[in-house]
Amino acid sequence: MADSLPALAFLGAGSMGGAILRGVVASGIEIEGGITATNRSAGSAAALAEVPGVRSIALDTAPGGNADAVSDAGIVVVGVKPSMVPDLLREIGSHLEPGAIVVSIAAGVTLQTFAEVLGADVKVIRAMPNTPATVGKAVTGLAAGASVVDDDLAVVRRLFETVGAVIEVPESQIDALSAISGSGPAYVFLLIEEFTRTAVGMGFSEADARLMVEQTFIGAAALLDASGEEPAELRRRVTSPKGTTERAIAVLQDAQLDRTFADAAAAAVARAKELAAGA
DSSP states (O other), X not given: OOSEEEEEEEESOOHHHHHXXXXXXXXXXXXXXXXXXXXXXXXXXXXXXXXXXXXXXXXXXXXXXXHHHHTTOSEEEEOSOGGGHHHHHHHHXXXXXXXXXXXXXXXTOOHHHHHHHHOTTSEEEEEEOOGGGGGTOEXXXXXXXXXXXXXXXXXXXXXXXXXXXXXXXXXXXXXXXXXXXXXXXXXXXXXXXXXXXXXXXXTOOHHHHHHHHHHHHHHHHHHHXXXXXXXXXXXXXXXXXXXXXXXXXXXXXXXXXXXXXXXXXXXXXXXHHHHHTTO
């Protein structure tokens, strides 16, 4: 595993880009050349300026900040809104360091879009992290462009490992990955919401219901992580024959949860394709 990273530039270091930036800093990994971040507003830039070792640029007061940021960066993380990506690429294209790796965390923007603007020789990797990056528990999918070699992918993998786990996939699977790990936290939060409503309906106070449900999910996830067992095996251990849990699980299985989750993921993938097409 690499024990250092090249100079980093985060363009549009909002919530996700900022989480990754903070994860890199918190990991203590050496950055050879430091970290530069750009944001549109002075307020956002000021917040990142407080992070040790970060040079933070407000584009409101330094319009050429993006070009400045990438001029000596080995890895450039593009975190602006998807609709802003083509203009940003045209702005920075001529300022990129030879051999720089451009990493996109902009959902729905294809590798082809990057190649059309920057040229096919520029190394581009699409990254799809999820929101638990803010607590160092992300799942990030990486899809490499045609010019990327193994060493390039390894160094970008190391970057995202500072905020969680990493999976390498072909670009054709990025939308599917997003439907599972990208949207997945929302599925979990929805289950927690509904389970909490059930507890309140059974007479518990809102505070006690939240405590029971949230800690049950947190504890179950921690047990799964610590035990190394399959989820099905842990479920069987809780589900005593002819007991209360068995009766509850039967109701959930009768609700065809397998089909519901498959349909939800398919809907997310379909919407991702619509967004990529500009719909």
